[in-house]
Amino acid sequence: MSHRTLLRPVRTTAALALAAVAAFGLTACDNSDGGADAAGKSSSSQASDSSGGQASAADGQGADDAKSGASATTGGSTGGSGTTGGSSGGSTGGSGAAKARGTAAAAASQDNASDRCEADVLRLELGQSDAGAGNIRYPLSFTNTGKKSCTLRGYPGIALLAKDGASIGHPADREGGAGSSVTLAPGGSAHTVLHTINEGLKDGGCWKDASLVQVYAPGSKVKMTARAADGLRVCGNEFLVSALESGSGS
Incomplete structure (x- = not known):
């Protein structure tokens, strides 16, 4: 009786140890896959955000350039008008030729x-x-x-x-x-x-x-x-x- 009683705890302990090792291996695999997925998702998100940010900045600058160009054109036209007005004033002035x-x-x-x-x-x-x-x-x-x-x-x-x-x-x-x-x-x-x-x-x-x-x-x-x-x-x-x-x- 004593001999049988002694073997059962040993077998039970070994079984528990094997179960723990197996559980640990599964947890490690799960963590590894999850980390890779998370890292992949994070990198993709960052790339997307970065790309989107650059596009927005480019679009914004393009709009600003367009506005600046329009202003320059308008200013040039106004300047042209100013120059024409100046010439007319010179032509009709009361002094000089x-x-x-x-x-x-x-x-x-x-x-x-x-x-x-x-x-x-x-x-x-x-x-x-x-x-x-x-x-x-x-x-x-x-x-x-x-x-x-x-x-x-x-x-x-x-x-x-x-x-x-x-x-x-x-x-x-x-x-x-x-x-x-x-x-x-x-x-x-x-x-x-x-x-x-x-x-x-x-x-x-x-x-x-x-x-x-x-x-x-x-x-x-x-x-x-x-x-x-x-x-x-x-x-x-x-x-x-x-x-x-x-x-x-x-």
């Missing part, structure tokens, strides 16, 4: 005064040239042939023509301030000055000699002409006209 390109009719000052001198009562005459210090000036007078007083104000539109009527160069640019209104009594005159320079003072050479001066009085769309008996030649692309003043200018 003001540009008046286009046709001679468009180059004339606007004048809607009710007593403005109409073309049909004006007589034109181009005076003799006055040269000095490299400049050449020609007085161009407007005489009132009507029976009542009338007024002129600003710049006439001036262009040069060849003998056959072909245009030469560009219409005269404006020189100096616009001045004030000039009243022409019957028989009275007002004048403007056409200004150019001697050959060689500036690049550009000289235009062909003009035989006629095409004129539009301020506010008028009626073309008048004055004969340039001795010819009129512009050099250096310098062709200017002053605002009208009282008197014949000669």
